[in-house]
Amino acid sequence: MKKRNVAIWIIVLVSAALYGFGGVNKYFLISPEDVELKVPRGFPKPNYRFKDNKPTPEIFVLGRKLFYDPVLSKDSTISCGSCHQRIAAFGHIDHALSHGINGLIGKRNVPALQNLIWKDAFMWDGGVNHLEVQPLSPITNPIEMNESMAHVIEKLKHNKAYAEEFRVAFGDSDMTSQHLLRALAQFTGLMISANSRYDRFMRGEDTFSISEKSGLELFRAKCASCHEEPLFTDNRYRNNGLAPDTGLKDKGRSAISGAQFDEYKFLVPGLRNIEMTYPYMHDGRFRKLKNVLDYYSESRNFSPNTAKEMYEIGKLSEQDKKDIIAFLLTLTDKTFLYDRRFVDPNVSEP
Numbered sequence: 468m469k470k471r472n473v474a475i476w477i478i479v480l481v482s483a484a485l486y487g488f489g490g491v492n493k494y495f496l497i498s499p500e501d502v503e504l505k506v507p508r509g510f511p512k513p514n515y516r517f518k519d520n521k522p523t524p525e526i527f528v529l530g531r532k533l534f535y536d537p538v539l540s541k542d543s544t545i546s547c548g549s550c551h552q553r554i555a556a557f558g559h560i561d562h563a564l565s566h567g568i569n570g571l572i573g574k575r576n577v578p579a580l581q582n583l584i585w586k587d588a589f590m591w592d593g594g595v596n597h598l599e600v601q602p603l604s605p606i607t608n609p610i611e612m613n614e615s616m617a618h619v620i621e622k623l624k625h626n627k628a629y630a631e632e633f634r635v636a637f638g639d640s641d642m643t644s645q646h647l648l649r650a651l652a653q654f655t656g657l658m659i660s661a662n663s664r665y666d667r668f669m670r671g672e673d674t675f676s677i678s679e680k681s682g683l684e685l686f687r688a689k690c691a692s693c694h695e696e697p698l699f700t701d702n703r704y705r706n707n708g709l710a711p712d713t714g715l716k717d718k719g720r721s722a723i724s725g726a727q728f729d730e731y732k733f734l735v736p737g738l739r740n741i742e743m744t745y746p747y748m749h750d751g752r753f754r755k756l757k758n759v760l761d762y763y764s765e766s767r768n769f770s771p772n773t774a775k776e777m778y779e780i781g782k783l784s785e786q787d788k789k790d791i792i793a794f795l796l797t798l799t800d801k802t803f804l805y806d807r808r809f810v811d812p813n814v815s816e817p
């Protein structure tokens with residue numbers, strides 16, 4: 468082969484390698500626009516406003532990398548994204564209870580991650596009250612990631628790429644757990660679902676079928692007192708009458724507050740993207756929305772702590788159930804589910 472041809476080949480191969488390994492795939496680039504907080508029309512004022520944690524592309528990208536990196540777990544097998552799957556609005560499709568390190572089964576259903584900045588308490592029992600400290604819980608939980616913050620930071624410090632990314636993101640070479648937590652809060656805090664068909668219907672940009680309209684009316688009459696629009700939760704602890712699971716013995720809010728009054732109360736879950744987040748309830752006991760509607764229609768074995776609104780639902784006809792489900796399906800937000808900003812950057816084909 469002639470010398471010139473060899474030189475051309477070397478250039479081609481080196482460029483291909485650079486593009487493949489080191490080169491940045493445009494799909495994963497995040498612009499300043501991408502990280503701007505835009506409060507959707509009709510939504511209340513968020514509770515977490517990124518006041519001391521102004522989103523920047525660099526911090527967001529670092530948060531994204533950390534979210535999908537199993538290095539946060541003791542044996543580097545479990546990432547946040549293992550349990551919180553994007554296509555399930557960051558819940559876990561088809562898992563009733565979470566699965567953590569060493570195949571250990573958790574005690575609760577993985578909740579969707581969406582519209583978190585409107586929450587003032589997290590977890591099914593509100594056991595955590597700040598978005599920035601929330602990840603401490605899964606990282607240190609022995610059946611989730613079983614790691615210590617100090618050791619996570621230690622591991623990251625030994626990783627040149629992370630050291631550089633923290634430096635670029637926060638402008639100093641100090642790698643702290645606070646920076647790590649803030650980066651994660653930027654990534655999870657910007658997970659906003661506000662463009663479902665329901666949202667477009669409310670903005671006058673889409674129409675509902677007769678069944679969906681009737682479902683919305685029934686929902687407003689029977690469900691919205693707890694699942695309040697537009698977030699589909701009133702952010703309060705309620706007992707919706709479920710019989711306690713005798714195996715799990717999960718007493719909900721009372722484990723945090725110590726009050727008998729709070730026994731078997733759970734934070735009302737927002738219902739956006741409910742189509743994708745099955746199975747349902749804190750213990751994943753219902754597989755289908757039909758099971759949920761059958762429950763709300765038929766169950767009457769309530770405990771003294773059950774919310775009074777539950778007595779007002781009454782029996783639902785088969786048509787009522789179909790209509791409410793048709794309405795619930797309008798809460799699926801493809802803009803959010805397919806949002807490229809939240810895709811795992813380690814996958815080659817997004």
Ligand code: HEC
Pocket residue numbers: 534539545546547548549550551565566567568573575576577578579580583586588589590591592601602605606610611612651655
């Ligand atoms: C082993 C599975 C698992 C892993 C790993 C995991 N989570 Fe979770 N996550 C859960 C479960 C289960 C809950 C609900 C826990 C509860 O109610 O006690 C939850 C709750 C949450 C919540 C509260 C949501 C709400 O609406 O209240 C946030 C935010 C969250 N996780 C973020 C993260 C982040 C960030 C990471 C990585 C640092 C992570 N999770 C790792 C299973 C997991």
Ligand code: HEC
Pocket residue numbers: 686689690691692693694704705706707709733734735736737738741744746747748749750759763774775776777780791
């Ligand atoms: C008294 C308040 C209240 C009323 C009224 C109510 N819910 Fe709920 N709902 C809750 C609570 C609390 C939970 C979580 C319970 C648990 O997991 O233990 C829940 C859970 C759900 C879930 C499962 C969500 C998930 O992410 O797993 C669905 C779906 C649901 N409700 C739909 C409805 C519909 C439809 C109606 C009206 C027919 C309704 N709810 C009426 C309080 C209420």
